Structures are given as structure tokens and as C-alpha cells.
Amino acid sequence: MADENKHDEEFLHKLRHSTSHVMAQAVLEMFPEGKIAIGPPIENGFYYDFDLPRTLTPEDLAQIEKRMKEIIQGRYPFTRREVSPEEARGLYKDQPYKLELIDGILAAGTDEYGNPVEGGATLSTYKHDHFEDLCRGPHVENTSQIPADAFKLLSIAGAYWRGDEHNKMLQRIYGTVWPSRKDLTEYLEMLEEARKRDHRKLGKELELFTFDEEIGPGLPLWLPKGGIIIEELERLAKEMEYKAGYERVRTPHLAKEDLYLHSGHLPYYAESMYPPMEMEGVRYYVKPMNCPFHHKIYASKPRSYRDLPLRLAEYGTCYRYEKSGELFGLMRVRSMQMNDAHMYCSEEQFEEEFLGVVSLYLEYFRLFGIEKYVMRLSTHDKKGLGKKYVDNERLWLKTEEMVRRAMQHGNVPYLEVADEAAFYGPKIDVQVWSAIGKEFTLATNQVDFAQPGRFNLTFTNRGGQEEMPLCIHRAPLSTHERMIGFLIEHYAGAFPVWLSPVQARIIPITDRHVAYAQQVAEQLKAAGLRGDVDSTAERMQAKIRNAQLQKIPYMLVVGDKEAAASAVAVRLRTEENLGPKPLAEFIARALEAIRMRQGI
RNA sequence: GCCGACGUAGCUCAACAGGCAGAGCGGCCGAUUUGUAAUCGGCUGGUUGCCGGUUCAAUUCCGGCCGUCGGCUCCA
Incomplete structure (x- = not known):
């Protein structure tokens, strides 16, 4: 075969x-x-x-x-x-x-x-x-x-x-x-x-996000329903990162030019940064990445080996001036909210830290049911040393080998591609494909051996000597923009309940059932569910159709029978009809699906 | 950024070969009160992306700009 x-x-x-x-x-x-x-x-x-x-x-x-x-x-x-x-x-x-x-x-x-x-x-x-x-x-x-x-x-x-x-x-x-x-x-x-699952089309139909000419290309506006998805993803990230020992920080959207000169980003990145603004003779840039800010937090006090690994996380909003022709729906934008974190660790801790990040990825992918992806080890190219890449071949070879070893020890399959690294070190990129077949880096896990040195980041080791930590940059949930763009296509707009902007649409059969429908809505709200009532002067069939088109997971039909029995007739968007259920039973089912972050 | 195509109502799309810009959905009003994917009627809605040119007359032809799309380059 x-x-x-x-x-x-x-x-x-x-x-x-x-x-x-x-x-x-x-x-x-x-x-x-x-x-x-x-x-x-x-x-x-x-x-x-x-x-x-x-x-x-x-x-x-x-x-x-x-x-x-x-x-x-x-x-x-x-x-x-x-x-x-x-x-x-x-x-x-x-x-x-x-x-x-x-x-x-x-x-x-x-x-x-x-x-x-x-x-x-x-x-x-x-x-x-x-x-x-x-x-x-x-x-x-x-x-x-x-x-x-x-x-x-x-x-x-x-x-x-x-x-x-x-x-x-x-x-x-x-x-x-x-x-x-x-x-x-x-x-x-x-x-x-x-084309039907293209996130640009579905994003419009499901009212998740929009672009406005006057605001600017590549600058998405998140509508209320898209905002809910963002909130849920952040909640997930915070839970997972809390468990994995991350600490959350917050940093400003702009900083002085000096910071980016210091980090080494400016010479490499100037083309894709918004031009500087000048106040009182000082030039400021809006940030294209969060790392230098996190380095400064690391440097805010002396660190001991006992502090390591130090894991700083932030959903930081960054701005990159992507060339006009490169913009693509939500997948390639100019303002983005990154699921960012930087972990500082000693060389001995590296493998465990790096694999910890990889397992976080795999956990997310399992949760979302993402099966088609490739982990790509992106390494440097000798020709780029001193230009595209930090000029330190010894550290390149060393860290690349460290990543290889970590991946092999963790039994994680990967593909190695030369000349795709970040300028400060090798990385594992997770490649996925959009509905129309375009390839994207969804998430990334990068080693940085250059910036800790540039920022004089050190820690006191057991022997009382100052040592430089390694830094790992990682973004397993990508940016909200790219992640949600990808998820829209992955689910064809039919999000699992926990991510669904509207989890339940209550459908009164006639106007006289609206009052009961509203009571049901109140109870859903009290239980922490997102529900709404379709009280339009439409027939039930039309209301169901509209809910189906919006890919709402639960349709709760209420008529005389349900009102009399404190029940709801549950229809799933899969067209499965569960028939009348006591409201409490439905709520329990929905809450369980949400708790598991699985299915409907 | 580069090459090319496209841009008409909130959305999807019409308008012979320059001659007063239309439909469906949506929204609003009214009627209907219906048991698992579209009830009926009426009304509303546009400086045809923006700026300029040609012409008696431009959605239509020409130029510039903006935006989107298909790629290239680049990339989380």
C-alpha cells in the first residue's frame, strides 16, 4: 500500500x-x-x-x-x-x-x-x-x-x-x-x-472581528463576540501558566530608543518597527516585542540561583510594521497580543525548561484537537553570522545541540531547517496550515543566548560567582490574532462550548413564552453561562436556523410544556435533538463540557 | 515593498456598448403566535472607496491615492 x-x-x-x-x-x-x-x-x-x-x-x-x-x-x-x-x-x-x-x-x-x-x-x-x-x-x-x-x-x-x-x-x-x-x-x-471556513469570511459572519479603513490596515477591531474568545484563551493561559510556575508581569507599550539599541533589536528590526516618535528630544518606539522589558524586570534586582528558573509571562500587545502586501486577515497583522513569556535558567536547567514548554504546547494541541502540525527546529546559517544572526558560532552550535538533545530526550519528532533561526538563537517553530493551505508559524519556542549578555543579566551561582542565565522565549498560544484566526478555521466557526461567544440560544416558541425564556436566561447567567433569548417575531424554525448559522452550540426551545416543567428542549448545533431536559440537568451538562473545555 | 486583479446599500451581488443605480438578506413598522434550518405585507437604506481628468452626460473611459484579494518577498 x-x-x-x-x-x-x-x-x-x-x-x-x-x-x-x-x-x-x-x-x-x-x-x-x-x-x-x-x-x-x-x-x-x-x-x-x-x-x-x-x-x-x-x-x-x-x-x-x-x-x-x-x-x-x-x-x-x-x-x-x-x-x-x-x-x-x-x-x-x-x-x-x-x-x-x-x-x-x-x-x-x-x-x-x-x-x-x-x-x-x-x-x-x-x-x-x-x-x-x-x-x-x-x-x-x-x-x-x-x-x-x-x-x-x-x-x-x-x-x-x-x-x-x-x-x-x-x-x-x-x-x-x-x-x-x-x-x-x-x-x-x-x-x-x-473557502467557506476561511477565517476572514467566518469572522465577518460570526461578528468576531472587523477592520476599518480609517483605523489602518492590519489593525483588527475585536467585536464583543471575538472579545469573549480572547478572554477565554487568556483564562486558559493564566491557569496553565500558573500551574507551570510562571509569574505574570505587565509592561508598557513603548520605550526609549536606547532600550532597542541595547537589546540589539533595532539594527535587525528597524524595517518592521513603526517609526519613532520624539518628545523633548527623546525618541520612543512602540514595542515590536516584549523581551527587552522582561529582561529589565529580571535585572531589577540581583538574582540568585535559587530564583531560577524565573518565568515571566505577559499577554503583551506588540506592533510590527509588516509590509502592506504581507498582511493577511488575522493571520498576519500589525497589532498583536502575544502569549509571551521569558524564562531565565541556568544551563543545567535548560533541557527541563525547554521540554516543559514543549509539553505545554502538546497539552494545548491536545485540548484543541490540533493534529496537523510540524515542529521545526530552525537553526542558523554560517553565512548569516554577523548579519542576520548574532556573531557567535560557538554558542549557536552549542545551543542548537542543546535543543536537539532536549527534543530527542523528550521523544518529540521534529524537522530541522537551516537558516530560519531568530537572530539571537535557535528555535522550535510549530508550523500549521490555514484553510486555504497557507503555511504559518503558529507558536514558537526560542533559545536566546545573546540578549542576557547584552543586558548583563546574571545570577549568583552556588559557588558565589556571577553566571549568565540562558533565556527561553515562548508563545505556545501564538498571538490572539493568529491563534483565533487559526481556531476559526480549525473549528470552521463551531467552537467548543467553552470558547463559544454565545453558548445557548433560548428560543421561545411564541411570544407568550418569552417571559419564561427570560427566566431561563437569568438562571443560565447565574450559573455563569453565556445565553441569550431570541424574542424576534419569527417562527421557531427561523430562530433555529439563525442559531444554526451562528453555530451556537445549544438551542433551548421553550414552549408550554417546558414552561410547565421548568425544562428546556435541547437541540445541539450538530442537529442532534436531546428533547426536553430539566433546566438544572442542562446546566450541569453545559458546565461539565466547559469545565473539561471539550465538546458541547 | 513588488506584480496582477478587484472595490456599487450593514451583508451577498445585479446594472447592454457612457444616458435619472437595482434585487435578496438585514434593519424598522404592522399582521401572524406557529414544536426543531427561512411566515406575510409595507417602509427604510447609496455623493457607486477617495481625489482629479475626458465628455452635453461617468458606477461605466483615463490618471493618482487608499483599501482588499491572488501570489512573490518577509514573518509570531
Whole structure:
């Protein structure tokens, strides 16, 4: 079975890669003077980058698709051949991007995407019809293996040559292709379904948050219902952090420039900080992170080894000037409330502290039922030392090894990726995917060996000597913005009761039941439940529909029978009808679900 | 920030090829009083994102700005 899947994967890969070649041929026929860059297969499809004399339009895509179908039906075989550097250069003398790729392959021993190739570089091409592309392959044997009714060109986008923003921007066409028409249809339907759970759409429908042009891009307004979710998440964080020995602190939203110079953030971060404001000759910045403030709290008095680990927690509000094109609903914003904490510990305590954080993550993920995530160990890259990263290779290697060891000892699977670290140390990032497939770092757990030194943070060890602590930065619940954006999609808006803004909607069948409904509401309130009464002049059916659309977990229908018996007829949003229950029984059930923070 | 598309009522969306801007939902008023996903009728609602240009006339064509979206870059 696993073997079969592997074959499927290989075939899909070849299919997608081959379709991208066919597309490139079609585009070059349309624009004979066009330049082609690269066109790899990707998850669910493929793309190809072009440098063309004019911008593409959606109508062009239809044209290109049409031509692609003709090419496919030409039943052209894909043939591979190896070419000498001279021949390759001759073949692509009018294709500057290909020439650059050839040079790269020969110089660095990499393939056309810059990945190293074992056994040195060989130049090869794949040809079908009259289109011959510099390519390592593999491909399907014949264009006829591409189902002409199972591919679709999806979008046109800009993309920098070699992914570098200093390079020219090319035009990228994204497409998708599947083994059959049915697979394609299913994929497109899946995309459609995913759009329905998009947090931007649900956030509006469920009245959780909004943006206002006059307030500013990336600055969300939390509506009352969203505010409830924030309150509940903070309550959870406070409970968990209290149990784990954290202490809560509070720090201001801005500080003098000196602080960020001192922390070392300013040179690395200036681009993404709001510009300074000046008062009486002093420059202040609104904070993009909480760490320097917490360091100052650590430094507020002499520390002993007996004080460690010291764990300072704060839901701190930070502001980062993300580039305009990078903003994305709640997932990428400019004002954010971070589930932040900094723990200061000795080297011996590091592993236990670090694993303590990881287990906190896992506890949260279990609670939320988050199963699809990847823990990524992000390490430094030698080339970035002194630029992107603090220039201390010895400590980089040492702390990276410490994290590896901690993860291995804790039996936590992780993936290691170079050149993704924070500037002050390695980190574990938790990667998740939004409904529409965008990847995000949800939470992060970072080692910091640089800032304690910059702030002269020390503690007196057992031997009476001053020692520098390590610092761990962590944010298991991410920021409220990203966490809630993610949870909206994760639950498709149907939050478990404890997070539901409205936990119970009381539905009087006729106006004469409103008084009883209000009594029920009072009792829910007294029990600490969030309930409201739908007293609109609608029929019960309409009231139920509205509650369903709002994804309210409990609908309590009350009519004559219920009023007479101090009962409520309980309907769940899953459409399960529990029938009449004594009010006290319902309240007990709801409170239990809330206490467990599970289900409805 | 870069490339491209888009922006019409609170929401979802119409308006031939420049010629007085429309529907459904919502909201308000009234009628109805109903047992598990939409009761009926009436009313209300817009300087068509903003600024400028072309034109007798601009939602429509052109330019600039703002915002959103799809990507790229970047990122909690």
C-alpha cells in the first residue's frame, strides 16, 4: 500500500512537471520572444515563470489552456538527452534565465532549482514536440498521458527571479493537474469548501472581528463576540501558566530608543518597527516585542540561583510594521497580543525548561484537537553570522545541540531547517496550515543566548560567582490574532462550548413564552453561562436556523410544556435533538463540557 | 515593498456598448403566535472607496491615492 502510494506520488510529480512543460510551450508559441525561467511541480499542481513582453490576462489563460489541449493530443513523447555545456549554451542562447541556470548548475553542482546534486552536475534536457527544456526530469513518457480534461490554469502571479526581491519580477502561471477529471473536480470542490471556513469570511459572519479603513490596515477591531474568545484563551493561559510556575508581569507599550539599541533589536528590526516618535528630544518606539522589558524586570534586582528558573509571562500587545502586501486577515497583522513569556535558567536547567514548554504546547494541541502540525527546529546559517544572526558560532552550535538533545530526550519528532533561526538563537517553530493551505508559524519556542549578555543579566551561582542565565522565549498560544484566526478555521466557526461567544440560544416558541425564556436566561447567567433569548417575531424554525448559522452550540426551545416543567428542549448545533431536559440537568451538562473545555 | 486583479446599500451581488443605480438578506413598522434550518405585507437604506481628468452626460473611459484579494518577498 505504502509502495503504491509512492508510485502515485511519483506519477503525480511527473504528471505535474510534464504539464508545466506543455504550458511553457503554449506560452512561448503565443510570445515567441518570451523568456522562460523555471517550472517545477508543486503540491497539487505546478507553475512556470515567464518574462513576457506584456502582462497576462485571464483571457490569455483560456487561450493557453486551449493550446495545451492540442499539444497533449499530439501524443508527443518526452525524450531525455544529456547535453554538453557548449551545446546547452547554444540551445539557450536567447534564453538568459536558462543560461544563468546552466552556469549555476556547472559552478555549484546544483540542479535548476538550486538544490545540490550528488555526483556532480550533468546537463540534461527533455523534449516533446519542438519544445526542449533544460530539465532534470523525470517526466511522463508521452503527452497523451496528461488527461486533457483534468488540468486547469488557476492564476497569474508575480514572482521574483530566483525568489530574490532584488531580482526582476516575472509572471508566474499556477496550474493544477490530476490523473482524472474526477480528481480535478474533487480538488476544486475541496478548495471551494476550504473557502467557506476561511477565517476572514467566518469572522465577518460570526461578528468576531472587523477592520476599518480609517483605523489602518492590519489593525483588527475585536467585536464583543471575538472579545469573549480572547478572554477565554487568556483564562486558559493564566491557569496553565500558573500551574507551570510562571509569574505574570505587565509592561508598557513603548520605550526609549536606547532600550532597542541595547537589546540589539533595532539594527535587525528597524524595517518592521513603526517609526519613532520624539518628545523633548527623546525618541520612543512602540514595542515590536516584549523581551527587552522582561529582561529589565529580571535585572531589577540581583538574582540568585535559587530564583531560577524565573518565568515571566505577559499577554503583551506588540506592533510590527509588516509590509502592506504581507498582511493577511488575522493571520498576519500589525497589532498583536502575544502569549509571551521569558524564562531565565541556568544551563543545567535548560533541557527541563525547554521540554516543559514543549509539553505545554502538546497539552494545548491536545485540548484543541490540533493534529496537523510540524515542529521545526530552525537553526542558523554560517553565512548569516554577523548579519542576520548574532556573531557567535560557538554558542549557536552549542545551543542548537542543546535543543536537539532536549527534543530527542523528550521523544518529540521534529524537522530541522537551516537558516530560519531568530537572530539571537535557535528555535522550535510549530508550523500549521490555514484553510486555504497557507503555511504559518503558529507558536514558537526560542533559545536566546545573546540578549542576557547584552543586558548583563546574571545570577549568583552556588559557588558565589556571577553566571549568565540562558533565556527561553515562548508563545505556545501564538498571538490572539493568529491563534483565533487559526481556531476559526480549525473549528470552521463551531467552537467548543467553552470558547463559544454565545453558548445557548433560548428560543421561545411564541411570544407568550418569552417571559419564561427570560427566566431561563437569568438562571443560565447565574450559573455563569453565556445565553441569550431570541424574542424576534419569527417562527421557531427561523430562530433555529439563525442559531444554526451562528453555530451556537445549544438551542433551548421553550414552549408550554417546558414552561410547565421548568425544562428546556435541547437541540445541539450538530442537529442532534436531546428533547426536553430539566433546566438544572442542562446546566450541569453545559458546565461539565466547559469545565473539561471539550465538546458541547 | 513588488506584480496582477478587484472595490456599487450593514451583508451577498445585479446594472447592454457612457444616458435619472437595482434585487435578496438585514434593519424598522404592522399582521401572524406557529414544536426543531427561512411566515406575510409595507417602509427604510447609496455623493457607486477617495481625489482629479475626458465628455452635453461617468458606477461605466483615463490618471493618482487608499483599501482588499491572488501570489512573490518577509514573518509570531
